[in-house]
Structures are given as C-alpha cells and as structure tokens.
Amino acid sequence: MVHQRKIQIRVPSTSANIGPGFDLSNSNKDITLTYSGEGSSHVPLSIHQNLITKTALYVLASNNIDGFPSPMTIHVNNEIPFGRGLGSSGAAVVAGVMLGNITGDLGLNKDRLLDYCLMIERHPDNVAAALMGGFVASYLRELDPKDFEAPVIPHSETLERETPADKTMDVDGRELTPTVPNGIGHYIKLNWAREIKAITIVPQFEVATATARHVLPLTYDRQDVVFNLQRLAVLTTALSQSPPDADLIFHAMQDKIHQPYRRHLIPGLPEILSSVKPTSHPGLLGICLSGAGPTILALAINNFDKISDTITKS
Numbered sequence: 634m635v636h637q638r639k640i641q642i643r644v645p646s647t648s649a650n651i652g653p654g655f656d657l658s659n660s661n662k663d664i665t666l667t668y669s670g671e672g673s674s675h676v677p678l679s680i681h682q683n684l685i686t687k688t689a690l691y692v693l694a695s696n697n698i699d700g701f702p703s704p705m706t707i708h709v710n711n712e713i714p715f716g717r718g719l720g721s722s723g724a725a726v727v728a729g730v731m732l733g734n735i736t737g738d739l740g741l742n743k744d745r746l747l748d749y750c751l752m753i754e755r756h757p758d759n760v761a762a763a764l765m766g767g768f769v770a771s772y773l774r775e776l777d778p779k780d781f782e783a784p785v786i787p788h789s790e791t792l793e794r795e796t797p798a799d800k801t802m803d804v805d806g807r808e809l810t811p812t813v814p815n816g817i818g819h820y821i822k823l824n825w826a827r828e829i830k831a832i833t834i835v836p837q838f839e840v841a842t843a844t845a846r847h848v849l850p851l852t853y854d855r856q857d858v859v860f861n862l863q864r865l866a867v868l869t870t871a872l873s874q875s876p877p878d879a880d881l882i883f884h885a886m887q888d889k890i891h892q893p894y895r896r897h898l899i900p901g902l903p904e905i906l907s908s909v910k911p912t913s914h915p916g917l918l919g920i921c922l923s924g925a926g927p928t929i930l931a932l933a934i935n936n937f938d939k940i941s942d943t944i945t946k947s
C-alpha cells in the first residue's frame with residue numbers, strides 16, 4: 634500500500650534595507666516538479682537546477698539522506714516576482730530548506746533552519762524575515778574561511794562563488810557530506826506600529842541582486858557610514874512607536890550606502906525619492922528602495938492610493 638502525504642509550505646515576500654539598513658553581504662525519475670504563477674515560464678524544472686529543490690537536496694545531503702523520498706510531486710505556486718527586491722530568492726531558499734526538513738523528517742527547529750538558509754543565501758535580511766515573519770533585524774556571524782569551502786553548497790544568485798569540484802569529493806572520490814555550522818545568523822524581532830502599512834510599487838523589469846551588488850563601491854567614506862548608522866539606530870525604534878512621527882521616520886529612512894549607487898539601474902528613482910515627502914503627501918512616512926530594487930517601498934498610515942498613484946506616474 635502506498636502511503637500518501639500532502640504538505641503545504643507558505644513563504645512570504647520580504648523587503649530588505651528599509652533605507653539605511655543595508656547589509657551584504659538525484660536523478661530520481663519519480664520526482665515531478667511543476668510551477669504556476671510568477672516565473673513559471675522560465676524557472677528551471679530540473680530538481681538539481683531549481684533553487685527550491687536543490688536547496689532541499691542540500692539539506693537532505695547534509696543529513697546523509699540521498700535524495701527525496703519517491704514518488705513525490707512538488708507543485709510551486711509562486712506569487713513573488715523574480716529580481717524585483719521582494720526577496721524571491723530568499724523565499725525560495727526558505728521553502729527549499731523547509732521542504733528538505735519535512736521530506737527528510739529531520740525535525741530541525743527554526744534557528745537551525747536559518748543556518749541552512751544562510752549557507753546558501755549569505756545575507757540574512759530576506760531569509761531571516763521570511764522564516765521568522767514580521768519586522769526582523771539580523772546579522773551574519775563572520776564565518777571561518779573553511780566554512781566557505783564546505784562541499785556541495787548549491788549556487789544561488791547571491792552566493793559569491795561556486796564550490797570548486799575538488800572540494801566535493803574525498804581523496805577516494807567519495808562525495809563529501811556538507812557541513813553546516815551552528816548559529817551563523819543572529820536575529821531579533823522588532824516591534825512594528827500596527828498603523829504603518831507598506832506600499833510596494835513593482836516595476837515591470839528585473840534587476841538581479843548580483844547586478845545591483847556589482848555597482849556598489851568596495852569602500853565607503855566614513856561620513857556616509859556614520860550617516861547610515863545614526864539613522865538606523867533611530868529608525869528601528871521610530872517604526873515601533875504609535876502614533877508614528879513622520880518627520881523623524883522620513884529622515885531616518887535616508888541612505889548613502891546603496892541607493893545613490895543604484896539610481897542608474899532604476900529610471901526615475903532620484904526624482905521619486907526627492908519629490909515624494911510627508912509634506913507633499915500627507916500620510917506618507919518614508920520611501921526607499923525595497924531590497925536591491927527596482928521595487929519602491931513606501932511606508933504610510935493613510936492615503937495609500939494617492940501615494941502609490943504619484944509614484945507610479947513619476
């Protein structure tokens with residue numbers, strides 16, 4: 634008798650940075666993968682190439698499990714557009730880690746799932762928020778250089794480099810089991826004033842995170858770093874207070890670390906950021922790039938349609 638089990642995993646989109654808070658950072662034939670929704674016409678359907686399934690296979694391999702239980706049908710209904718700054722790759726990684734955890738009956742807790750996510754997507758902002766939910770601040774513990782060489786880490790858009798082939802086998806040609814360090818990502822859930830809503834204006838073009846990273850300088854002026862750190866310290870608490878202080882939040886959401894360098898990737902961005910203000914648009918609290926862009930994120934307490942219409946028409 635075939636034992637059938639149906640599981641559903643839901644992962645939200647996420648918005649990273651909020652202005653100044655920038656961080657970097659089996660060939661089993663009985664497995665069927667199908668897609669509907671965003672990206673379904675061009676996402677790879679090979680389980681070794683697809684980001685969700687290769688992540689799940691990585692989690693299984695790290696626990697000495699060779700592939701998915703079969704037969705298995707995986708259907709992904711994706712509502713997060715690719716490459717828009719809404720954390721699609723982070724959500725795919727979280728979904729893959731959860732899929733590996735469930736199909737391998739591994740019983741990993743959320744903190745441990747975060748370690749697996751961070752072996753693939755090496756910046757914590759999207760994966761921590763997608764996994765934990767809500768308004769989440771996070772940082773990545775500095776890794777030992779040997780952790781970067783951990784074998785068979787699947788490649789995601791944000792992973793700096795592929796694992797060299799000679800690191801995936803031992804001297805006798807046997808596949809090495811990937812190791813996943815403990816406690817790589819630290820996070821804290823922050824309070825968020827209930828009346829603050831997020832408006833996202835999603836352009837009809839993609840900007841891959843890797844592209845948006847390449848335009849950033851390797852070093853920054855001290856005054857620009859201080860500018861961001863001062864604002865970030867104020868912003869996290871300002872967003873928790875009721876009623877929200879629009880003037881405080883608007884200025885605390887200014888950034889000098891990533892948005893100025895990314896402006897040429899998003900036509901109209903400088904004009905939007907400098908013209909849409911709480912004084913011209915009552916109800917608005919702040920405006921910034923969502924993640925690496927090109928989506929624009931506006932925070933507001935009312936007049937949502939008016940604010941989004943202005944940004945859309947800019």
Ligand SMILES: Nc1ncnc2c1ncn2[C@@H]1O[C@H](COP(=O)(O)OP(=O)(O)OP(=O)(O)O)[C@@H](O)[C@H]1O
Nearest residue numbers: 684715716717718719720721722725841842924925
């Ligand atoms: N549901 C999914 N299934 C498979 N692959 C996905 C899925 N979602 C995203 N991806 C992969 O991730 C890529 C997009 O990642 P990228 O980091 O460039 O953008 P993003 O995550 O949407 O933006 P940001 O990190 O700035 O919020 C897609 O091109 C695709 O290869």
Ligand SMILES: N[C@@H](CCO)C(=O)O
Nearest residue numbers: 649655656842924925
């Ligand atoms: N903090 C990252 C988010 C990308 O998802 C960046 O801006 O590149």
